[in-house]
Amino acid sequence: MNKKKIMALVMAVMMIISLTACNSQNSATTAQTESTSAPESKAEQSDIQNDAGWYSEYYDAETMKGKTLNMYGVTDSDPILAEFTKDTGIVIANLVMKNGEILQRLINEKESGVVIADLWFTGGADTFISASQQGLLHPYKSPVGNELEDIMKDKDGYWHGTSLTLVNWVINTELIEKNNLIMPEAWEDLLQDGLKGEVSMSDPASSGTAYNTVSAILQVRGEEAGWEYLDKLIAQVPFFTARGSDPANMVINGEAIVGINASNGDREMEENNEHIKLVYPADGTGWWPQPVAIIEGTENLDEAKVFVDWILSKRGMEAYARIRNAAVARKDVEIPEGIININDINLFPVDFQANAESRDQILLDWAEHIQ
Amino acid sequence: MKQKNSKLIKILYGLIIGFLVYFILLPVMSVIVYGIKSENSLFFSMKGLERSLGYLKNSLIVSFSVTAIATCTGVMLAFTLNRIKFVGRGLLKLLVLLPFVNPPFVGSISYIMLFGRRGLISNKLLGLSISPYGPWGIVVIQVLGLSSLAYILIASSIKKTDTTLEAAARNLGANENDILRSITIPMMLPEISSTALLVFLASMADFSTPLIIGGNFQTLASDLYIQITGLFDMKSAAVSGLILLIPCIAAFVIQKYHLQKKSYFTEETLSSSIEYEEINAYTKFFLISFTAIFISFIFIKYFFIIVGAFTKQWGYNYTLTFSHVNELIGKQYKPFINSIKLAFITASLGSFLGMLIAYLIRFKKLFLSNFVDFAATLPAAVPGILFGIGYLVAFKYPILGIGKWIFTDIKPWILLGTGSIIYLIMIARFINTGLRSGYALLEHINPDMEKASYNLGAGEIETFFRIMAPLMKDAFFASFIRAFTSGMITLGAIIFLLMPSNKVAVQQIFQVVNGGNIGAGAAISLTLSLLTLFLLGVFYTLFNIVEYMKVIKRNKDRLNIWK
Numbered sequence: 001m002n003k004k005k006i007m008a009l010v011m012a013v014m015m016i017i018s019l020t021a022c023n024s025q026n027s028a029t030t031a032q033t034e035s036t037s038a039p040e041s042k043a044e045q046s047d048i049q050n051d052a053g054w055y056s057e058y059y060d061a062e063t064m065k066g067k068t069l070n071m072y073g074v075t076d077s078d079p080i081l082a083e084f085t086k087d088t089g090i091v092i093a094n095l096v097m098k099n100g101e102i103l104q105r106l107i108n109e110k111e112s113g114v115v116i117a118d119l120w121f122t123g124g125a126d127t128f129i130s131a132s133q134q135g136l137l138h139p140y141k142s143p144v145g146n147e148l149e150d151i152m153k154d155k156d157g158y159w160h161g162t163s164l165t166l167v168n169w170v171i172n173t174e175l176i177e178k179n180n181l182i183m184p185e186a187w188e189d190l191l192q193d194g195l196k197g198e199v200s201m202s203d204p205a206s207s208g209t210a211y212n213t214v215s216a217i218l219q220v221r222g223e224e225a226g227w228e229y230l231d232k233l234i235a236q237v238p239f240f241t242a243r244g245s246d247p248a249n250m251v252i253n254g255e256a257i258v259g260i261n262a263s264n265g266d267r268e269m270e271e272n273n274e275h276i277k278l279v280y281p282a283d284g285t286g287w288w289p290q291p292v293a294i295i296e297g298t299e300n301l302d303e304a305k306v307f308v309d310w311i312l313s314k315r316g317m318e319a320y321a322r323i324r325n326a327a328v329a330r331k332d333v334e335i336p337e338g339i340i341n342i343n344d345i346n347l348f349p350v351d352f353q354a355n356a357e358s359r360d361q362i363l364l365d366w367a368e369h370i371q
Numbered sequence: 372m373k374q375k376n377s378k379l380i381k382i383l384y385g386l387i388i389g390f391l392v393y394f395i396l397l398p399v400m401s402v403i404v405y406g407i408k409s410e411n412s413l414f415f416s417m418k419g420l421e422r423s424l425g426y427l428k429n430s431l432i433v434s435f436s437v438t439a440i441a442t443c444t445g446v447m448l449a450f451t452l453n454r455i456k457f458v459g460r461g462l463l464k465l466l467v468l469l470p471f472v473n474p475p476f477v478g479s480i481s482y483i484m485l486f487g488r489r490g491l492i493s494n495k496l497l498g499l500s501i502s503p504y505g506p507w508g509i510v511v512i513q514v515l516g517l518s519s520l521a522y523i524l525i526a527s528s529i530k531k532t533d534t535t536l537e538a539a540a541r542n543l544g545a546n547e548n549d550i551l552r553s554i555t556i557p558m559m560l561p562e563i564s565s566t567a568l569l570v571f572l573a574s575m576a577d578f579s580t581p582l583i584i585g586g587n588f589q590t591l592a593s594d595l596y597i598q599i600t601g602l603f604d605m606k607s608a609a610v611s612g613l614i615l616l617i618p619c620i621a622a623f624v625i626q627k628y629h630l631q632k633k634s635y636f637t638e639e640t641l642s643s644s645i646e647y648e649e650i651n652a653y654t655k656f657f658l659i660s661f662t663a664i665f666i667s668f669i670f671i672k673y674f675f676i677i678v679g680a681f682t683k684q685w686g687y688n689y690t691l692t693f694s695h696v697n698e699l700i701g702k703q704y705k706p707f708i709n710s711i712k713l714a715f716i717t718a719s720l721g722s723f724l725g726m727l728i729a730y731l732i733r734f735k736k737l738f739l740s741n742f743v744d745f746a747a748t749l750p751a752a753v754p755g756i757l758f759g760i761g762y763l764v765a766f767k768y769p770i771l772g773i774g775k776w777i778f779t780d781i782k783p784w785i786l787l788g789t790g791s792i793i794y795l796i797m798i799a800r801f802i803n804t805g806l807r808s809g810y811a812l813l814e815h816i817n818p819d820m821e822k823a824s825y826n827l828g829a830g831e832i833e834t835f836f837r838i839m840a841p842l843m844k845d846a847f848f849a850s851f852i853r854a855f856t857s858g859m860i861t862l863g864a865i866i867f868l869l870m871p872s873n874k875v876a877v878q879q880i881f882q883v884v885n886g887g888n889i890g891a892g893a894a895i896s897l898t899l900s901l902l903t904l905f906l907l908g909v910f911y912t913l914f915n916i917v918e919y920m921k922v923i924k925r926n927k928d929r930l931n932i933w934k
Contacts, residue, residue: 070871076882093871096882098600101867108605112767112787116870206601239504239587242597245885252684254489255502273684 053315054087057143058302065089069300069307072102073122075264075290075324083319084310090303092119098243099127099208106136106295118298119307122264124208125161125288126356132158138294140305144312151352152289152329161289162311163264163326166345167213168285170248170259174275184258186283187217191232199236200247200256205363208288209244209262215355215362216286216348227369234370252276264290265325284346288355289329377831384737387728391746394799398761399753403616405764406609423591423614430590431618433506433581434574437513441574442567444514444665445521446559451658452522453529466666469673470519471856472903476884477896479512479583481675484685504586512580515669517570524569527811527849528562547651561814565807568626569751575619576754578863579881591615592754592863599867605760612757623752627745679893695894707902710876714858717797722850724798725805726843730835733813734821744806751803755863762796763787763867790873793865800864801854808850809843816842848914852907859903 071081071094081092095117097105102123109116120128120137131137132154141157152161169184176183181194190199204210218226238256241247247259252273263269263278270276292311294304310316317333320326328335452464470478486493487503494500536558540550556563581593589597591611598608679685683692728747732740750758766786786792824834862877869878876899884892 068872072871093874095869095871095874100600104599104605105867108763108767108787114767114787203597203601206597238502241586242582242589242593242601243885249889253483253487254494255483255487255504273688 053318054310054313056306056309058305058309059088060302061089064303064306067091067300067303068093069118069303070116071095071119071121072097072105072117073120074099074102074124075122077121079323080311080316080320083323084307084316087310087315088306090306092307094121099124100206103127103131103136106131107134110134110136110296113297115295115297115299117295118300118304119292120295121162121292121307121311122290124212125159125291125352126208126211126359128159128291128293129154129352129356131293132156136296138296138298138301138304140294140308142305142308142312144309147312147330147332149329149331154291159291159293160308160312161291161329162317163290163320163324163328164287165262165264165290166280166285166287166327166347167209167216167260167262169279169281170251170261170269171277171279172251172254172257172275173277175254175257179257181257184279185281187229187281190236190258195236195257197236197238198257199233200250200259201233201237201240202244202246202260203240203242204366206242207244210240210260211359211362212262212286212288212350212355213260214366215358216284216350218362219350219354220284220348227365231369240370262286265327267325280345282346284348286350287347288350288352290326380731380735380737380831383727384731384735384743387724387731388739388743388746390724391743391802394795395746395749398758398765398796399749401765402609402612402757402761405606405760406613423594423611426589426591426594426611427614427618429506429588430575430592430615433509433513433590434571434618436510437517437574438567438571440510440514441517441521441570442563444518445525445566445570446563447658448518448522448662448665449525449529451662453526455655455658457655457659463662463666466670467519467522469669470516471523472859472900472907476579476583476881477676477679477889477893478516478672479508479580480685480884480889480892481672481679482508482512483584484679485671485675502586504584505588506585508584508586509580509588509590512584513574513577515672517573518665519669520573521566521570523853524566525559525562528559562811564626568622571622572619572752572754575615576756576863578754578756583884592756595754595756596866599760609760609764612754612760615754615757616752619752619754623748627748676893676897679890680897681894682890685890685893695890698891699894699898706874706876706879707899709873710859710899711902711906713793713797713873713875714855717794717801718804718851718854718858721798721801721854722805722808722847725802725807725850726809726847727805728802729806729809729813730839730843733810734818734839747802747806750800755800755861756866758800759796759864759867762792766792787868790870793868793873796864796868797858797861800861801850801858804854804857805847805850808846808853812843812846848910852910855910856903856907859899 066089068091071077071092073094073096076096077094081094085091102120105116106120120131128137132139137158139154139157142160145153145157145160148160153159169190171184173183175181175198179194182189182192184190184192184195201213202210204214214230217229220226221229241250244262247256248261248269249259250256251259252269261278270278292308294301294308298304311320312330314330314333317328317330321328321333322336325336448467452460452467483490483503485491486501488494488500490503493503536554537550540554541547545553575590576592578590578592578596581588581590582596585593592615595608595611595615598611599605678689680695681691681693682688683690683694725747728743731737732744737743753761786795821834821838824838829837860877862881865875866878866881869875876895880892880896880899883889883895
């Protein structure tokens, strides 16, 4: 008699637990908030604004402390966000996805009138441009944005660049030596015989890295010469990987000798692997800014603006440079040692607007050329 | 004599139908409509169609190979590990389950490190330089993972084998080969065919393995992911999804309605009695060595993930380090909690609903039962990533999707952007697990038992809880375990529905592996595996303690009677 009752009870309890847990989904995030926000007094506050290298007219410590914002991005920015929380008490939960996924989500969320993310930080400039054209972003001309060069920001304030992502080559030096190859320095060097089947590159259709590389080569060399070079390059690549991060991994594992890669820092790759060297092509390379933008319709507009002001400030940029080893967008920021100096690198002149607009055509052409 | 169904049963049944229509049929229909409607999609250009059909061919090549190999392997493993006695069997039985708690991404990486062009075994040991990328890489990885699934499903039926039939044939002078061919295998055929179906569907739906190891050989499922994330084109993704859906539904329908199930009413047999007494020494040797070799592959793969988690640069520099683990400890633990919560809740609710539906359909003879059965099993045929897109398309409108036409301003009723949407999609998927588990059990239960209870005057609810529930609880537990384990590592269905506030551990792994930090990926995935194993142990203990207490109680009662 009793055992059936126990069974029934167990099942009932399970269901009740389940239902309550479902409901408490949203409150769970706030609990986390409280544990991470550091207490700050009013007096300290004004110090920070004067000396700590950041200021935002929208910042109100009283009401904002302990708030949680949601963010989409393509890189794990948690250590930088932790610095932001330390300064402001605002917590940011970051969901990492691919560019296309973010764009797709924003489109869907706009259609349904739901706003999940307040901010979008890091990604390809072309996706930000596309998003601003579709009305997915909220324009905010941050006063700190004046410090940035024009090419680093949208003229209407839809997005601001925070750092530079540079196209580079990840090279397995051990295999270069072993196979008696010339250490590649210029783009033509990738065409040497010994690298046939040993160059790894991602598919421009699915990877921003490859797309920016291809479009930069086309812009710099012109349509005809550009495709001529690309045809030769395509012949060197055994297959095009789905993701931009694959080529670097393949080179590290010895599956390929040279990988076309993009990095926003990544000094660890060289530090952790004695056989790996990052090389920036001497005759120029593709690049794009890593922007930050506010999502249209956010209910936390002021807090979002505070983040934009913060990340563009001296304090934010220094934290960014230090944590990610990245070349940041502001030139007046003291750069820690070991970070690549953008003045030493030959950057392709890139037109991001054109980049975003000609995307479909370039991809169609690309599909023809790889057949 | 036909039993009349009470109002309660009918209301319950109505609610279940409502749930199935809303959370299974509506999203599936939405994604189909969405795909067909998109006139500017690739589908309507011949080239786009050609492209999709090319991927379809790839998908089918991989899935058919995987299904054939994994199902055969599963059968052989199940026979060897359950019906042949040998030393070390217990250990192998444990190890064969390893892939269950193994997030797939690092498995593929492990394979590249071992068998790649400069891999540890292929290159350093054997001096070969073969590219691991391509269809065979996918097949190997999927076989290693899915054979365990096949093993579990077949082993559970093998334990229920009615050995008296075999014994009878043996007494009549039949040899072991004939018995195997004409009795044992036919008796297990329903299980084998449904296993093959599940393996086929799992293989078709797997998008991460081709992504990591397919090279230029991509399948429809991985192309779906690439189309959304890379091409920013959900419409043409939905079209590819339709093409992916066709063979899945076809296989599902063929298995379901054409490989008619024969039912055998057998009481539960003791598993100790199913072992073969006499078996050909060669056969025995072959089966045992096959099993041992196969399982050592699984073990090597797993072991190598452990190596990856504790060495400096997996695949290149094998200096011992704790940095990946330390990094993990400093990180957020929240995704792990989210994973456990999600898996636990959805596995218990999904299993319970599934069992309930199985019971209602098989024993209650209600209207629309074919429809209910179809709707409840449908998510098994729909690749997770596509089902997720269906949810996205359907539930971005108010009032659970239908508000697209009626209520356009009511915000709180939009499921998209609430935490519950990922719970609902997982429950919808796990109903099938419960249903199968329920069917498998009810096939071995004689409905007369229930009738006897009615005849003795027990009501519907009392009969369910006194007769059926105790019989079904093992099946519930089995289903829960299976759903929980898969819930901890499911990504496809929820990848487009997750929010910054409820991201799960498996998504973190995917992200870390994507970012190229494979050592850290190995460390997190190992943690997730161990956590899952630990929780399974906890559930198992709890479940058995309840059982044990009941046995004690029963014995006490008996003693009291004697007094």
